[in-house]
Amino acid sequence: MQKRVLGMMTALFVLLCIVAVGCAQKAPAPGGKEQGGKKSPLGVDVIKIGGQGALSGSHADYGRQMQMGATLAAEEINAAGGIMGAKIELKFMDEELKPPVAQKNARYLVKDWGANFLVGIDSSGSALALGPVLKELNTIQFFTHAGTEKLTEDLVYKQGIKQIFRMTVPVYQDAILPALVFKDMPELKRFAALNADYEYGHTSWKMFKETLSKYRPDVEFVAEANAPFGTTDFSAHISKLLAANPDVIFATPWAGEAVTMLRQAQAQGVFDKIKIWWQAMGGSVDVMEALSTDIQKDAFKGKLWGTARYLHNWPDTPENRAFVQAFLKRWARYPNYSAEASYSSVYALKAAIEKAGSIETDKVIKALEGMKIMTPAGERYIRPEDHQAVYTVPMGRAVWSSDYPIAIIGDLKVVPAENYYRKPPFN
């Protein structure tokens, strides 16, 4: 009896393993796969782009959006004949927001799968850990979300890791932009922070404080609470901040955690007491989708402000309209910033390879440096000094508009990129 049960258990376990592995492997590897007979002038039939982002847990939508954006670009390019005749092939992996996993994935993608280029990365912690690995692998990575300024300011500009390019605006967006807007609102005096408890949250709050106090010596930073990844209840953090009577709460937890936090803040009556809740990445599509009914019912009393690294409703250009339409048609979702940046990365890569006439890392780096390229988010200028794409993204308030099925960031405040991006030599 004992033996039979044991045998059954072992069989079951093996079965479960197969199911788990099967599911993991099924996790898509989209993109064109057919092999052309004739070689492209680049010397390869296929250009392999390895991607990674958060594909599991509360932050999973960002990685999926990256995958959707990159896949759409690859499909469009492949349908139009590829890059100088070479087709794009994509493979996406889960970085799990863990730096060691991101390093392991990058090594696997380049060494085992044979990726020519890399794209993605959600977590700032993962991004910083990846820098030295990219140098060692001598492979270009387009970062399409991770926000820490240290990635471009320190790793590229100061340490010279030229394989790093960032297509999304860094924490200048989360921290300097709101400081420049809030400085002109004299009624805002007391600021408190609910930080995402890792590199991104801490560097944002520090940069915000530094920028704001330069213009407004009268403001006070009254309280601070930190919430690590995986926090499911923010009520203790929120009640701590409220005890200090802030005018503004500066919050950086993102994705599902932002939604949980804002719902709990709402339940706790926060929006009767404060003047502004700054939700740095509140304009993210997943957050707007989840909070649509709340915003429609004005549960935040018009006090929820936010931005993103791209807003699908801005700029009003033919490029952006075409992209949003194509994305909606392909995926039945609005594109988030990680999708737009990944889409634009693939196109920037195409332009660079065509300019260089090669897929060699050094030549493509040269071609990317100083490139100006029209993208859905507007014209991006890739600064040669720090490999940071410079483009403008507005901030505003979360509003309901009958033009869209989900809430959007409206009431937009547009500050030109050159006014809020830090510039080399970053002193």
Next chain:
Amino acid sequence: MLKGGVSLDFSTILYQGLVGLNLAMYLWLIAAGLTIAFGVLGVLNFAHGSLYMLGAYFAFSLYGAWKLNFWLAIFLAAALVGVVGLIMERFFFKYIYKLDEAYQLILTFGFVLVFSDVVKIAWGGVFTIPPLPDIFKGTVGILGRPFPVYNLFIISAGIIVAIVIWVLLERGWWGKMVRATASDREMASAMGINIATIFTSVFVFAAALAGLGGALSTPVRVVDPGVGTAVIIQAFVITVIGGLGNLKGAFVGALIVGLVSAYGILLFPGVELFLIYVIMALVLLIKPKGLLGG
């Protein structure tokens, strides 16, 4: 004044205690089922957190997507998770009671993976949250500060569940049989108690409790496929502090972890998570069977 600039008056401290109590009640609902299943069945159910997650997803669909009445949705979600528990016990767990604990862990861990993939297929990998029911919008003034109605509801629900469990286990015929089975299976069996049925009913009850916890969390916490593994760790810590298999211990453990989290955030920012594990380590050193165990 504290680091971070919060002035520390009496009402701030009391208020934070209430917030901690609210945290504790969610944890209690999860830990209660975990510890009951261990105490009676001897199974350490890793998938208990996944049952919490299923409860949340069921409640989301019933209330958020199909617009069912909130109370009915909560009840049905807990009941459905009970049914899932029934299937788990009848077709899987039943066969491993006699085996080494390692096999139980493997099986329950297998369920964690299966459930996580099942919800991805059924609900997608994206987090979801239904709207907050209108009856819970708003706050009540406590200690001169607004306290969420929903949190008061959670605190009461946790206490009511504690009383219900106590009455069921200590007062009723079912409780007598369960306790008899827990203390001596063979003797209970000899007295004519159908052990298999008792085991099934206990497991279903434990699963439904986890489902209830998950269902109650949906309006104020997003649910995603990773939430099961997030809560199970805390539930384990609680049962270890209180004593594995000890119900009162789980309640005390939940209170300790909830309050320490809330006060940790207020008084010792940066080490609040660390504090909980320090407490667990101390308990293990001084009373290896938990505060109320053995």
